[in-house]
Amino acid sequence: MSKHMIQKIHAPISVAFVYNHLKQEVHPVKICWEGRQYTVTTIGLHHTVRDGRTLFHIFSVETASLFFKLALNTESLHWSVEEIADGEPN
Amino acid sequence: MGNLINPLSLPFNPKKPTIMHVDLNSCFASVEQQANPKLRGKPVAVAAYDSPRGCIIAPSIEAKEKGVTVGMRVRDGKMLCPNLIVLTPDPPKYRNIHIRLRKVLETYTDHITPKSIDEFVLDLEGYPSQKRGMRVVAKEIKERVRKEIGEWLRISIGIGPNRFLAKTAAGLHKPDGLDVIDNTNVEEIYKSLPLMKLCGIKANNIARLNQQNIFTTMDFYQAPIWKLKAAFASVVGYYWYVRLHGREVDDVEFERGSFGNSYALPDTRSTPEEISPILMKLVEKASFRMRTHGYRAKGVHVSVLYRSRMHWHHGTTVPEHIFDSRDVYKIAFRTLLKSPYREPVANIAVSLFSLEKSLYSQEHLFTDMGKKEKLTQAVDAVNQKWGNFVITPARMMGLSDKVIDRVAFGNIKELEDSIIMHNE
Numbered sequence: 001m002s003k004h005m006i007q008k009i010h011a012p013i014s015v016a017f018v019y020n021h022l023k024q025e026v027h028p029v030k031i032c033w034e035g036r037q038y039t040v041t042t043i044g045l046h047h048t049v050r051d052g053r054t055l056f057h058i059f060s061v062e063t064a065s066l067f068f069k070l071a072l073n074t075e076s077l078h079w080s081v082e083e084i085a086d087g088e089p090n
Numbered sequence: 091m092g093n094l095i096n097p098l099s100l101p102f103n104p105k106k107p108t109i110m111h112v113d114l115n116s117c118f119a120s121v122e123q124q125a126n127p128k129l130r131g132k133p134v135a136v137a138a139y140d141s142p143r144g145c146i147i148a149p150s151i152e153a154k155e156k157g158v159t160v161g162m163r164v165r166d167g168k169m170l171c172p173n174l175i176v177l178t179p180d181p182p183k184y185r186n187i188h189i190r191l192r193k194v195l196e197t198y199t200d201h202i203t204p205k206s207i208d209e210f211v212l213d214l215e216g217y218p219s220q221k222r223g224m225r226v227v228a229k230e231i232k233e234r235v236r237k238e239i240g241e242w243l244r245i246s247i248g249i250g251p252n253r254f255l256a257k258t259a260a261g262l263h264k265p266d267g268l269d270v271i272d273n274t275n276v277e278e279i280y281k282s283l284p285l286m287k288l289c290g291i292k293a294n295n296i297a298r299l300n301q302q303n304i305f306t307t308m309d310f311y312q313a314p315i316w317k318l319k320a321a322f323a324s325v326v327g328y329y330w331y332v333r334l335h336g337r338e339v340d341d342v343e344f345e346r347g348s349f350g351n352s353y354a355l356p357d358t359r360s361t362p363e364e365i366s367p368i369l370m371k372l373v374e375k376a377s378f379r380m381r382t383h384g385y386r387a388k389g390v391h392v393s394v395l396y397r398s399r400m401h402w403h404h405g406t407t408v409p410e411h412i413f414d415s416r417d418v419y420k421i422a423f424r425t426l427l428k429s430p431y432r433e434p435v436a437n438i439a440v441s442l443f444s445l446e447k448s449l450y451s452q453e454h455l456f457t458d459m460g461k462k463e464k465l466t467q468a469v470d471a472v473n474q475k476w477g478n479f480v481i482t483p484a485r486m487m488g489l490s491d492k493v494i495d496r497v498a499f500g501n502i503k504e505l506e507d508s509i510i511m512h513n514e
Contacts, residue, residue, distance in 0.1 A: 060126060067127075
């Protein structure tokens with residue numbers, strides 16, 4: 001992280017994703033970003049957004065040290081990270 | 091509005107209150123805190139821009155406690171609250187919460203009106219939920235919002251015999267309030283509320299009321315109809331009399347009158363030529379939305395606020411209805427040329443008015459409207475499929491991120507767009 005505590009980016013990211021058929025829930029569980037692994041502790045918000053015809057699922061997730069805003073492109077099934085923040089004043 | 095009620099001896103409405111006003115507290119900031127748990131319990135402000143001159147549009151409850159208010163500059167907010175976390179708006183998040191809140195509320199009544207991105211009015215009269223008790227239903231809604239939408243979201247609910255009193259009740263104890271105003275407590279509430287706190291009463295109205303020796307809300311409530319008519323010098327006085335007595339005068343839905351977009355310029359542009367790419371993008375956005383809703387327009391209005399605080403605006407009406415962005419742009423640019431000022435622009439807005447439904451239907455003798463319709467439809471279809479502004483006029487080059495997505499305050503018409511898109 002740079003001195004800015006909120007970074008808006010758009011970069012590919014590795015995400016481990018789980019679907020629980022009993023709870024009918026889907027959510028990311030682990031993230032690999034810049035060589036480090038992060039375990040997701042909280043899903044703050046899950047929402048969708050369209051860019052043209054393509055639907056993106058956006059997951060706002062918390063790990064022990066950082067917050068990530070992740071986007072799943074439902075056409076390519078690729079993940080990207082859109083925002084990283086540490087929750088401190090900017 | 092129904093027939094006018096004889097106002098000579100109007101008692102306060104004795105019927106049980108069935109109108110519920112639901113207000114999501116500190117909406118944008120709370121949604122950001124919901125999305126990012128690391129922000130919870132901290133002072134957060136959502137601002138149009140995160141630069142020092144950016145305008146704060148939504149402080150969190152924690153920031154409000156430190157004195158940060160809507161409309162304040164970011165640098166002033168940081169002076170009051172040095173650890174303020176400033177975020178820029180993320181409209182899809184807020185629209186998503188709006189849609190989810192609406193879905194929860196729709197399980198109680200079909201009579202639901204979104205008043206803005208964070209406010210709804212429900213009428214439960216005659217619905218099974220009413221029999222369970224308005225307070226019981228309100229508590230259940232609060233609980234469901236926490237469980238089904240987000241545990242950090244707080245809503246204030248007001249219950250009253252009309253929309254005005256329901257909204258007033260919702261504002262009594264923010265955040266997370268639940269209040270009822272009815273014939274048993276209305277006078278007590280009015281005694282505790284200053285005139286300035288009434289929704290719809292601002293400084294100029296207070297001056298008008300003061301001229302009639304009305305200084306408190308109780309004076310306002312007890313004033314005879316002739317006095318209020320004299321104060322407002324119009325039928326507005328009658329509406330206030332009826333409203334304060336718990337009768338409904340605000341359940342009117344207005345037709346859409348215009349489509350508009352505005353933009354606050356962060357850089358210095360003064361001449362029409364320098365402003366033209368931004369004007370083109372504003373025209374593209376407004377025209378695209380107008381066509382998506384199946385309208386065409388006969389008028390184009392341009393409004394410019396200069397950095398010197400000078401305001402200039404002008405509307406142009408044309409004989410034929412128009413829908414093509416290129417036609418709209420020509421009129422908008424010609425209108426802009428009429429401005430006598432050539433100085434740095436702070437804000438520019440374009441709106442299309444004199445709307446008519448049924449797009450692409452006009453017969454035209456001299457130009458090939460068929461070709462124009464097909465081209466416009468094709469461009470709109472490509473933009474809808476691949477994202478807004480995949481195809482843009484050359485004039486807009488270099489404007490990739492300018493005129494970004496915003497949520498309009500109090501504009502419920504735009505919310506229909508998001509609901510339509512969400513259901514597709």
